[in-house]
Amino acid sequence: MTGKTQxxxxxxxxxxxxxxxxxxxxxxxxxxxxxxxxxxxxEDVLGGTTAFSGGVLWxxxxxxxxxxxxxxxxxxxxxxxxEAGNHFNAARVDAFLDTGPELVEFLERETxxxxxxxxxxxxxQDYPGASTIRSIGTKDYNPSRLGKMRTxxxxxxxxxxxxxxAVGSNVEMRALMTAGRSLSGFLFVIRKFGKxxxxxxxxxxxxxxxxxxxxxxxxxxxxxxxDLPMWLSSPVWELVRKDGRVVGAVVQHEGRRVxxxxxRGVVLASGGFPHDGERTEKLYPHRAAGRTHIxxxxxxxxxxxxxxxxxxGGSVDTDVVQPAAWMPVSLIPGRxxxxxxxxxxxxxxxxxxxxxxxxxxxxxNESQPYHHFVPALVHACARMQDTYCYLIAxxxxxxxxxxGFMKPAPIPGGHHVRSGYILRGDxxxxxxRQAGLDPAELVRTVERFNAHARQGNDPDxxxxxxxxxxxxxxxxxxxxxxxxxxxxxxxxAVKVFPGDIGTFxxxxxxxxxxxxxxxxxxxxxxxxxxxxxxxxxxxxxxGAGGTLGPGMTxxxxxxxxxxxxAAVVA
Numbered sequence: 397m398t399g400k401t402q403x404x405x406x407x408x409x410x411x412x413x414x415x416x417x418x419x420x421x422x423x424x425x426x427x428x429x430x431x432x433x434x435x436x437x438x439e440d441v442l443g444g445t446t447a448f449s450g451g452v453l454w455x456x457x458x459x460x461x462x463x464x465x466x467x468x469x470x471x472x473x474x475x476x477x478x479e480a481g482n483h484f485n486a487a488r489v490d491a492f493l494d495t496g497p498e499l500v501e502f503l504e505r506e507t508x509x510x511x512x513x514x515x516x517x518x519x520x521q522d523y524p525g526a527s528t529i530r531s532i533g534t535k536d537y538n539p540s541r542l543g544k545m546r547t548x549x550x551x552x553x554x555x556x557x558x559x560x561x562a563v564g565s566n567v568e569m570r571a572l573m574t575a576g577r578s579l580s581g582f583l584f585v586i587r588k589f590g591k592x593x594x595x596x597x598x599x600x601x602x603x604x605x606x607x608x609x610x611x612x613x614x615x616x617x618x619x620x621x622x623d624l625p626m627w628l629s630s631p632v633w634e635l636v637r638k639d640g641r642v643v644g645a646v647v648q649h650e651g652r653r654v655x656x657x658x659x660r661g662v663v664l665a666s667g668g669f670p671h672d673g674e675r676t677e678k679l680y681p682h683r684a685a686g687r688t689h690i691x692x693x694x695x696x697x698x699x700x701x702x703x704x705x706x707x708x709g710g711s712v713d714t715d716v717v718q719p720a721a722w723m724p725v726s727l728i729p730g731r732x733x734x735x736x737x738x739x740x741x742x743x744x745x746x747x748x749x750x751x752x753x754x755x756x757x758x759x760x761n762e763s764q765p766y767h768h769f770v771p772a773l774v775h776a777c778a779r780m781q782d783t784y785c786y787l788i789a790x791x792x793x794x795x796x797x798x799x800g801f802m803k804p805a806p807i808p809g810g811h812h813v814r815s816g817y818i819l820r821g822d823x824x825x826x827x828x829r830q831a832g833l834d835p836a837e838l839v840r841t842v843e844r845f846n847a848h849a850r851q852g853n854d855p856d857x858x859x860x861x862x863x864x865x866x867x868x869x870x871x872x873x874x875x876x877x878x879x880x881x882x883x884x885x886x887x888x889a890v891k892v893f894p895g896d897i898g899t900f901x902x903x904x905x906x907x908x909x910x911x912x913x914x915x916x917x918x919x920x921x922x923x924x925x926x927x928x929x930x931x932x933x934x935x936x937x938x939g940a941g942g943t944l945g946p947g948m949t950x951x952x953x954x955x956x957x958x959x960x961x962a963a964v965v966a
Contacts, residue, residue, distance in 0.1 A: 407657040408432045410958055411645055413632050413701065414665035416444025417608070417944055418926025418951040420615035421499075422663040425955035427622045428506055434656060435624060436647050438631035439696045442616060443550030444667045445898050445927065448692065448734065449608030451534035452514065452941035453948065455496040456527070460513035464529040469493055475518060475525030479936030483717055491907035492932045492949050499952045500532070507618040509611065510535040517864040518939040519765040528863060531940040537610040541617050548628065549616060550694070552609045553735060611944075632700065635662065635708050635922070642708055642921035660958045661921040664911070665951060668899035668927030669699030670720065675712075679719040679901060682774045682894055687783040690725040690737055690895035697898075701928035705903045708922055710911040713904045716935030721943055722770030725895030726787075726800045729815045738800045740787065740892055741766055745868035747880030748793025750845055751785045751892070753777055756828060756837035758845065759785070761857035763865040763878045767937040770894045786819075786831050786889040788842075790882040797870075800890045819889040827887045846881035854879060898943055900931035909954035923958070925951035 409431035412423040423435045437444075455461075456472030472493055477484045503509040511532040518526045539546050605613050619626060627649050636644040636655065644657035669675050670691035677683045691697075702712045724740040744751060745763035753759050753776045760772035777783040789799055798804040802812040812818040821827030824842055825835035848854055852875035860866060860878035869877030903911050903924040910918035924930075926947040933942065 404652060405655040405657065406434075407659065408434045409658065409660045410434070410663065410955075411436065411647075411656050411658050411661075412663045412665060413645070413704070414444055414667055414926065414928070415442040415612075415626065416665060416667055416926055416947075417446040417611055417615060418929075418947045419444065419663070419665035420612070420619060421503075421948045421951035422665060422923075422925055422955045423624055424507060424615065424618055424622065425502070425952055426660075426958055427619075427624050429955065429959035431660060431959060433624055434627065435619070436627045436630040436632060436649070438629070438666070438700065439550075439694065440548075440629045441550040442548050442626065442628070443609065443612040445693045445697060446608045446944065447550035447612050448553050448694065449611075449897070449944060450940065451606070451608040451611040451944070452516075452531050453500070453511070453945035454531050454939045454941035455500055455945045455949070456493060456530045457497045458500045458511075458530070458532055459497065460500070460511055460532045461529040464513050464515055467527050467529060471525035471527065472530070473525070475520075475523050475527070476933055476936070476938060478523035478525070479520060479717070479938055480934040481717060481936075483715065483934030483936075485932075485934060487907045488905075488932050491953060492946055495953055496945060496949045499949050502952070508537075508541075508614040508621075509618070510614070514940070516940045517862075517867050519767065519864060519937055519942075521862040521864050530938075534607065534611040534614070537605040537613045539605045539613065542613060542620075545616060545620060549605070549609065549613055552604070552607065553692075553737075553739075608944075632704060635704050637708055640920065642919060645704075658921065661923055663909075663923045663925060663951070663954050663958070664701035664704060664903065664928045665924070665926040666701040666928055667693060667697035668902060669702050670697050670896055670899055671695055672699035672702070675699055675702070676720075679714055680894075682777075682783045685783075687777075688893045690727070690893050692723055692725065692734060692737055692739065692895055692897045694734060697927070701924060702903060705911050705922065705924060705928075708911070708919055709913040710919055710922065710924075711904055711914060712901060713930045714901050716901050716931065717933075718767070718771065718935040718937070719901040720896035720899045721937060722767045723895045723897045724766055724769050724773070724785075724892045726817070726890050726892050728801050729817050737895065739766070739895075739897075740800060742868075743789075743797055743799055744769075744787050745865065745878055746793060746797045747849075747870055747873045747876075747878060748796075748882055749787060749789045750842065750882065751787050752833070752838065752841060753785050754780050754782075754833065756833040757841050758856060761854070761859045761865070762787075763859050763868055765864065765937065770896075773892075774894060784891055784893045786833070787892050788827070788838075788882065788887065788889045790884045791886050791888070792884040793880065793882070794888050799888055802890075817890065820886050822886050824882075824887055827889055831889050831891075842882050846883060849876075849879040849881045852876035852879055898927045900933075900935040900937075902930040903928055905929050905950065907953070908957040909950045910957065923954040925954050
């Protein structure tokens, strides 16, 4: 232990570090099994990265997916094996496939959590075993159910809302985007704004509890009903070991250091290391080259779990397909922290948009999953001074779909141009000069794209050729929901950088979520889950919810093992 004063002391069965969905899952499952549990969170709010997320879980074989169509465990296993490639870990994958559906049933039976089926294509539709039914979404939640603890629920990424209006699914997003041109979309917005007005009257501000924030709120309510202690502003300074076993941790709480001893074990679920500059510089090629990178996770996700595990003899596995869950991001002027960042998960896939690197050339299929868009950008910019692209669209596309933080018509967007967030040019050549691109090259790029887009095809990058692409496009646009020529000025551009929504590289664990030492043996008393834990697809991104689904399943596995006799201290 460190420090000059002897800390006070307490003993519990299980100490959980982190308050994202994985941390709450480990704590609640352990508590339901009759164990004494303490959950600690270093920040002053609960929710971790989950509160910023879509609240979607990728769980093959779950009971909701079965209502949408057939699937099989064998197909899901083949798909994961294709995603993971040489990094495939059969034991861990089998544990996930066997236990994931059980996790869903437990949460809906034993907690406040409620899911709904969400037809959403897996991210690699050309892989064997790919499906369109493995993701489930979290139902919205009433913030009044949290009482005074509502103020301890992490705010979501409010830049994704409009005047307090937040949407909870892709279906709602489509309705919102059509509000200016369809009666059903307009009525949807009116209903949503009614909820916003009620929130303002009751709480003094909009209080949307949707997506990942709804998942955390539901888990919080369950923890409250179980009288599960939750310590905020309580970082873990170090793990305590005895005879090779983790027997507790030193926690900073209310201005003093508390020695928390454990009878069963410690679960690390502190959110990975997206804000650990030293570690990400070693793992992200563009960061290693001194290029721009924008993490989307909460600033407290600085790799505490990784460092704690390493101090106890564990290790972080960096031999993965990709070290992080990538996301293309633009920066909103005048804002700081996570709320300054815009995730480009809606606009770039739509008809009338293209993306070009600083050489004014297209470099990839703009409609592919965000996780694959970023590596393509990094590769294309490897010999350039920085890593970024410009997302470019014409006037018709921007009015219809918006661009980044700028909303579609009839919402005014001139202030985004004045702030410099959006560039606007009467012609492509004018836009290119503002962006520092070669005007002639940009015109050639767009002319080539337009010639094929008018026919609904993309011979260069095959955009719109699979079910995932098409699901992200405009179903009313024919013949290809992802393609339309850019031909109606003025033209617009937004600068997009590589970012991430969390790390996939993580603490090595076995099929019971036990942290492993350098010899591959379990470290008694130490577990890891969520983004602290090595991703079960080994850095592949299977589909929507590919972080929360496996991360929560491994939290469930950890708690189940902790509740068994195998975890009892002799």
